[in-house]
Amino acid sequence: MSIELKNISKSYGSCQILNHINLTIQTGELVALLGPSGSGKTSLLRVLAGLEYADEGSILFHGINLTDAPIKKRKAGFVFQHYALFNTMTIRENIAYGLKVKSRKFRPSKRAIHEKVDQLLHLVRLEPYGERYPSQLSGGQRQRVALARALAIEPHILLLDEPFGALDAKVRKELRQWLRQLHRQVKMTSLLVTHDQEEAFEVADRIVIINKGQIEQIGTPSQVYEKPVNSFVYDFIGHVNRVRGTIRDGQFINGNFKIPVENTGSTDGIAFIRPDQFSIKAANGHAANRAWPATITHIHPAGSVIRLELERQDDAQSIEVELTKREFSQLSLIKSQRVFLEPKQIKVFAADGL
Amino acid sequence: MTELSLSQKTHNFARVKTPMKLVLTEPKWVQILLSLIVVAFISLFLILPLIYIFAAALSSGIHIYLNSITSPETLSSIYLTLTVVATVVPLNTFFGVLLAWTVTKYHFKGKSLMITLADLPFSISPVIGGLIFVLLFGDHGTLGKWLMAHNIQLVFNTAGIVIASLFVTYPFVARELIPVMESRGTQEEEASLILGASTLRTFFKVTVPNIKWGLLYGIILCSARTIGDFGAVSVISGHIVGQTNTMPLQVEAFYNGYQMEAAFALSSLMSVVALASLALKGYFDWKSSRTRSIDIK
Numbered sequence: 090m091s092i093e094l095k096n097i098s099k100s101y102g103s104c105q106i107l108n109h110i111n112l113t114i115q116t117g118e119l120v121a122l123l124g125p126s127g128s129g130k131t132s133l134l135r136v137l138a139g140l141e142y143a144d145e146g147s148i149l150f151h152g153i154n155l156t157d158a159p160i161k162k163r164k165a166g167f168v169f170q171h172y173a174l175f176n177t178m179t180i181r182e183n184i185a186y187g188l189k190v191k192s193r194k195f196r197p198s199k200r201a202i203h204e205k206v207d208q209l210l211h212l213v214r215l216e217p218y219g220e221r222y223p224s225q226l227s228g229g230q231r232q233r234v235a236l237a238r239a240l241a242i243e244p245h246i247l248l249l250d251e252p253f254g255a256l257d258a259k260v261r262k263e264l265r266q267w268l269r270q271l272h273r274q275v276k277m278t279s280l281l282v283t284h285d286q287e288e289a290f291e292v293a294d295r296i297v298i299i300n301k302g303q304i305e306q307i308g309t310p311s312q313v314y315e316k317p318v319n320s321f322v323y324d325f326i327g328h329v330n331r332v333r334g335t336i337r338d339g340q341f342i343n344g345n346f347k348i349p350v351e352n353t354g355s356t357d358g359i360a361f362i363r364p365d366q367f368s369i370k371a372a373n374g375h376a377a378n379r380a381w382p383a384t385i386t387h388i389h390p391a392g393s394v395i396r397l398e399l400e401r402q403d404d405a406q407s408i409e410v411e412l413t414k415r416e417f418s419q420l421s422l423i424k425s426q427r428v429f430l431e432p433k434q435i436k437v438f439a440a441d442g443l
Numbered sequence: 444m445t446e447l448s449l450s451q452k453t454h455n456f457a458r459v460k461t462p463m464k465l466v467l468t469e470p471k472w473v474q475i476l477l478s479l480i481v482v483a484f485i486s487l488f489l490i491l492p493l494i495y496i497f498a499a500a501l502s503s504g505i506h507i508y509l510n511s512i513t514s515p516e517t518l519s520s521i522y523l524t525l526t527v528v529a530t531v532v533p534l535n536t537f538f539g540v541l542l543a544w545t546v547t548k549y550h551f552k553g554k555s556l557m558i559t560l561a562d563l564p565f566s567i568s569p570v571i572g573g574l575i576f577v578l579l580f581g582d583h584g585t586l587g588k589w590l591m592a593h594n595i596q597l598v599f600n601t602a603g604i605v606i607a608s609l610f611v612t613y614p615f616v617a618r619e620l621i622p623v624m625e626s627r628g629t630q631e632e633e634a635s636l637i638l639g640a641s642t643l644r645t646f647f648k649v650t651v652p653n654i655k656w657g658l659l660y661g662i663i664l665c666s667a668r669t670i671g672d673f674g675a676v677s678v679i680s681g682h683i684v685g686q687t688n689t690m691p692l693q694v695e696a697f698y699n700g701y702q703m704e705a706a707f708a709l710s711s712l713m714s715v716v717a718l719a720s721l722a723l724k725g726y727f728d729w730k731s732s733r734t735r736s737i738d739i740k
Binding site for chain 1: 630631633634635636637638639640641644648649652653
């Protein structure tokens with residue numbers, strides 16, 4: 090079931106929550122809606138589910154216009170951040186709920202419901218917990234129940250609103266992988282809202298970056314990471330060092346540092362350099378205008394990459410650099426050492442609006 | 444290094460803890476004195492009168508007691524009170540749930556004003572509550588003249604008592620429900636709707652089980668107040684013995700007529716009801732706090 094959002098806008102009073110959103114999700118695709126809090130991503134999800142209505146625009150499920158259709162007609166599965174399980178019902182009753190409330194004509198027999206619940210309990214790996222109450226389960230287990238409950242009605246689309254946001258880091262990671270696997274199994278068209286870029290990158294086929302109610306970029310995880318279209322996306326995705334300077338005569342200038350840019354205007358600019366895009370030299374083998382002299386202030390050796398914090402000698406800006414273990418041991422760097430930093434890859438945007 | 448900072452921490456902690464202990468722990472004699480004052484006050488003003496009611500009611504023997512309870516006036520007042528309770532409590536439960544639902548599930552302007560206004564019966568004297576309706580529906584008021592022209596009598600009868608009681612006890616159910624419903628939010632209801640349930644089904648299957656204990660507690664309070672209210676009912680009833688005297692009005696009537704045994708007998712009956720509702724309230728409180736603590740776990 091493909092979903093098409095055309096020109097969706099919504100505002101609360103004078104506050105524009107969604108601003109002409111256009112988005113198509115293909116059948117069986119898992120799309121992550123990634124943005125900072127307050128970017129309108131949850132509102133978009135709620136509009137899709139029918140919990141709220143858009144002021145403008147239309148929603149098409151597989152070509153059928155469901156813009157003003159009631160919640161029931163949309164057959165959406167929804168997973169809430171805080172589970173929203175029915176506390177007074179057992180896990181079985183929770184999962185069976187969507188089937189039991191069907192009108193008599195469409196309701197499966199008691200036996201069929203029982204079997205379906207068995208299947209779903211198996212799918213979410215909670216077979217022994219059917220007779221328990223939600224309060225007797227851990228957060229991760231509860232969210233799996235919520236997912237099983239959403240899947241029970243065989244929804245056309247699955248909407249997940251920060252589903253792992255309330256869980257601790259370890260469980261979150263496990264559930265992410267599990268969700269990825271599950272999606273491969275059931276191939277349901279899914280939209281996942283998250284502010285956690287790691288989650289989006291790990292789980293989604295495509296990522297939609299949303300900010301202030303507008304879509305900034307749509308692309309596969311690698312497209313979004315490698316080729317951010319604007320400074321917002323660059324800043325929002327991954328760690329990044331920002332260096333302020335000016336753009337003049339086709340060059341970005343910061344102190345003695347100069348590199349050519351495409352932008353020909355004359356304006357303030359910001360250069361973005363990812364921490365793994367530096368080469369470090371102990372002595373200045375670089376042309377003076379292509380590297381910054383800096384002092385190492387911290388070395389964080391934990392993990393597969395070595396993170397260095399450095400302070401530029403010319404204007405005291407702190408810069409974060411990531412090296413592989415190999416590079417690090419080859420350079421044999423120590424704290425307080427003076428080095429030269431040359432950006433291998435640098436992206437400059439005009440500073441307007443930043 | 445680590446050890447040093449750790450020991451420093453313990454040290455700081457100990458230093459913070461000592462003055463707190465001093466603040467919270469008065470000398471033994473002060474503790475005993477304060478407790479005695481509380482016990483004395485409760486005994487004098489709450490327990491003693493309660494015992495006295497039963498003692499006085501039974502002072503002339505159980506036979507007289509039973510006689511006074513089964514006298515026609517008493518029976519008629521009990522019957523009237525039960526009629527009023529049976530009408531008022533369901534109505535106010537319905538309106539209270541409606542109010543709580545509206546203010547917690549929907550967003551609209553003037554919401555907080557509405558919540559404040561719903562508390563009006565708490566802050567206003569019940570006598571005034573009764574008086575408003577006498578003036579409104581009595582033969583002096585504009586509405587009253589119209590009602591009279593159409594042969595509708597809403598004061599000095601059961602209908603009037605019901606109306607006044609509705610006014611006085613309106614806030615009880617809503618007051619209990621609003622905090623419970625507010626803390627629960629709307630997500631479970633939303634989940635139910637998305638799963639395809641109707642609004643009505645969502646209310647009975649999802650909302651009601653969650654607010655059950657608060658609702659029962661509100662109903663108990665509402666009933667207790669309906670039985671016990673004197674002010675509003677006193678103004679609007681017209682004190683017609685055997686017709687418009689509810690239990691508290693009948694107690695006053697007995698008292699004014701120097702029928703002390705009867706007055707105390709009826710009082711004792713009302714006290715039993717009051718104690719029973721307190722016990723129920725305690726039970727519901729315990730139940731709801733237990734469900735809450737399970738939720739948190």
